[in-house]
Amino acid sequence: MSSDLTIVLLSLRVAAVAMLIALPIGFGLSWLLVRKQLRGRFLIEAVVSLPLALPPVVIGYGLLILLGSRGPFDGLAFTTFAASLASAIVALPLIVRTFVVALEGVDPRLELAARSLGAGPWRVLMTVTIPLAYRGLLAGVLIGSVRALSEFGATIVVAGNIPGRTQTVPLGIFTRIQAGDDQAAVRLVVVSIALAVATLIVHDLLLRRGGLSGRRHRAGFGA
Amino acid sequence: MASDALNSPDSPGTGLDTTGVLRFSFTRTQGEFSLEVAGDFGPGITALFGPSGSGKTTLLNCLAGLFKPDDGEIVLNGTDLYRGSPKTFVPPEKRRIGLVFQDGALFPHMSVSGNIMYGRARTPEPDRRVDVDHVVELLGLRPLMDRSPGSLSGGERQRVAIARALAMSPRLLLLDEPMASLDARLRGVVLSYLRRVHADLGIPMVYVSHSISEVLALAEDALVLSGGRVVASGRPSRVLLDPAVGGMVRDDPVENLLDGRVIEPGGMDSSGRVKVGAIEIITPPIDRPVDAPVIVALGAEEIILATEKPSGLSARNVIPGSITDLDPVGDGVYATVDIGVPVLVALTQGAVDALSLEQGQDAYLVFKTSSIKLLDAAPLG
Numbered sequence: 001m002s003s004d005l006t007i008v009l010l011s012l013r014v015a016a017v018a019m020l021i022a023l024p025i026g027f028g029l030s031w032l033l034v035r036k037q038l039r040g041r042f043l044i045e046a047v048v049s050l051p052l053a054l055p056p057v058v059i060g061y062g063l064l065i066l067l068g069s070r071g072p073f074d075g076l077a078f079t080t081f082a083a084s085l086a087s088a089i090v091a092l093p094l095i096v097r098t099f100v101v102a103l104e105g106v107d108p109r110l111e112l113a114a115r116s117l118g119a120g121p122w123r124v125l126m127t128v129t130i131p132l133a134y135r136g137l138l139a140g141v142l143i144g145s146v147r148a149l150s151e152f153g154a155t156i157v158v159a160g161n162i163p164g165r166t167q168t169v170p171l172g173i174f175t176r177i178q179a180g181d182d183q184a185a186v187r188l189v190v191v192s193i194a195l196a197v198a199t200l201i202v203h204d205l206l207l208r209r210g211g212l213s214g215r216r217h218r219a220g221f222g223a
Numbered sequence: 224m225a226s227d228a229l230n231s232p233d234s235p236g237t238g239l240d241t242t243g244v245l246r247f248s249f250t251r252t253q254g255e256f257s258l259e260v261a262g263d264f265g266p267g268i269t270a271l272f273g274p275s276g277s278g279k280t281t282l283l284n285c286l287a288g289l290f291k292p293d294d295g296e297i298v299l300n301g302t303d304l305y306r307g308s309p310k311t312f313v314p315p316e317k318r319r320i321g322l323v324f325q326d327g328a329l330f331p332h333m334s335v336s337g338n339i340m341y342g343r344a345r346t347p348e349p350d351r352r353v354d355v356d357h358v359v360e361l362l363g364l365r366p367l368m369d370r371s372p373g374s375l376s377g378g379e380r381q382r383v384a385i386a387r388a389l390a391m392s393p394r395l396l397l398l399d400e401p402m403a404s405l406d407a408r409l410r411g412v413v414l415s416y417l418r419r420v421h422a423d424l425g426i427p428m429v430y431v432s433h434s435i436s437e438v439l440a441l442a443e444d445a446l447v448l449s450g451g452r453v454v455a456s457g458r459p460s461r462v463l464l465d466p467a468v469g470g471m472v473r474d475d476p477v478e479n480l481l482d483g484r485v486i487e488p489g490g491m492d493s494s495g496r497v498k499v500g501a502i503e504i505i506t507p508p509i510d511r512p513v514d515a516p517v518i519v520a521l522g523a524e525e526i527i528l529a530t531e532k533p534s535g536l537s538a539r540n541v542i543p544g545s546i547t548d549l550d551p552v553g554d555g556v557y558a559t560v561d562i563g564v565p566v567l568v569a570l571t572q573g574a575v576d577a578l579s580l581e582q583g584q585d586a587y588l589v590f591k592t593s594s595i596k597l598l599d600a601a602p603l604g
Binding site for chain 1: 321322342
């Protein structure tokens with residue numbers, strides 16, 4: 001059995017890598033959904049939201065087919081990376097949904113004004129879009145992280161429950177309960193609750209300060 | 224001068240073109256709406272006119288590079304900004320065309336000075352012709368520099384937006400209904416600021432407006448859009464007073480808006496006096512101190528034109544000038560009379576015939592004190 005610390009650190013590492021995967025993809029997708037009149041908008045939304053509607057076990061099985069010995073990415077199943085990938089996929093819909101609301105709160109005319117003032121697209125993103133949407137974006141990061149930290153179903157299918165490699169906090173709790181070691185399980189449960197409560201408090205503070213989407217900043221522009 | 228030739232939207236450029244600062248001829252279709260325009264903006268102030276939905280904003284956005292035309296050309300100072308073939312598209316950040324949005328579109332997360340310096344910081348050193356301190360002074364923004372845009376009044380926001388666009392030394396300034404959200408008092412203020420900016424900095428401007436009086440006070444040229452097409456262009460007094468055009472825009476009586484300075488405010492039972500250029504106008508009592516800048520608003524319909532100096536009149540203002548233009552519009556005629564500044568007088572064709580008025584002739588303007596309204600102007604410096 002892994003030590004509490006090993007499990008918690010691994011859990012944080014898995015979640016961090018999951019965020020590194022999910023955040024850029026999530027931001028890109030949200031930006032496309034909000035700023036571009038895409039023909040396939042509905043399709044993108046449906047595909048991105050699917051993990052929200054499916055049992056995580058199904059996601060895990062799908063990943064197992066892709067990453068398993070007969071899949072195109074053979075050798076990735078049952079690795080720490082597989083655990084991160086599973087967490088990233090289940091966190092993605094929550095991130096995209098929050099980011100979309102955040103970006104919708106930024107008046108596109110401010111971005112156009114910045115372009116006309118000599119800022120290229122990248123600079124507009126860094127100096128106008130992100131600063132104006134940052135509360136909502138931060139909320140998306142937190143919600144995504146919480147989801148990644150609590151991921152169980154997809155992870156156990158595609159990454160297994162390997163101590164020190166893929167055994168995150170939820171899997172650790174599951175293992176200890178099955179082994180009848182209630183005391184050890186409760187210690188991880190407490191860690192789990194502490195992490196979740198801390199994140200939700202931060203989230204709540206951000207909401208109270210200025211609104212999820214930074215809507216406070218949205219001036220009432222006419223047509 | 225705007226050309227209304229739309230027959231060859233993609234004809235090659237004429238090479239050296241010294242008359243126009245900006246020449247364009249392009250098409251753009253979005254959904255049901257199609258814009259098909261051609262024109263030529265000079266170095267002065269050009270007014271862009273038209274009912275809502277006529278394509279004014281789309282035109283400005285295409286000029287600024289925020290929208291891409293489908294085909295055609297946009298040429299600024301001899302440089303292609305857009306060309307359908309061979310494909311050329313200069314992105315907006317490389318065009319240095321200032322754009323002032325209806326309500327300012329100020330960055331809410333930056334201070335007034337942060338807003339003003341945003342474009343400035345991205346202007347290459349050799350292109351920084353405009354002195355920001357001068358603009359800040361000119362627009363009276365010095366006391367506002369540390370404020371946040373949310374705490375500004377409509378007129379202040381508009382002035383910051385103008386300063387922000389000017390600070391990057393634009394090659395052309397586009398103003399999209401900068402007065403739409405302002406009340407009458409502030410209109411006079413922003414109007415006099417714009418005049419001063421143009422006089423001092425000489426940056427060509429395109430100005431979208433719904434008010435004929437504003438345009439007459441500001442612009443040397445006008446372009447009228449309707450349904451995505453250019454329907455008229457030329458001198459504002461000729462183009463805009465045409466009832467066919469005037470009917471499309473706000474139905475306000477045409478007023479002369481003259482910059483002046485209080486000589487004597489007057490009081491309970493005495494009139495005020497205002498200096499406009501070299502002449503003096505007797506006005507109703509003014510609630511502003513001596514030397515305060517004001518705008519004298521005088522309806523074109525309120526003025527009587529006389530070919531000889533009249534006497535024995537109750538009207539207190541009798542001002543000599545000479546007729547520079549006679550523009551027949553609808554069933555009337557608008558005479559432009561130079562009294563140091565041009566003043567527009569509405570006449571009937573019958574009156575023009577009876578007096579046999581012609582260009583270059585001397586004439587007197589006669590109007591009552593009570594027909595004058597006084598508007599706030601921008602304080603100097």
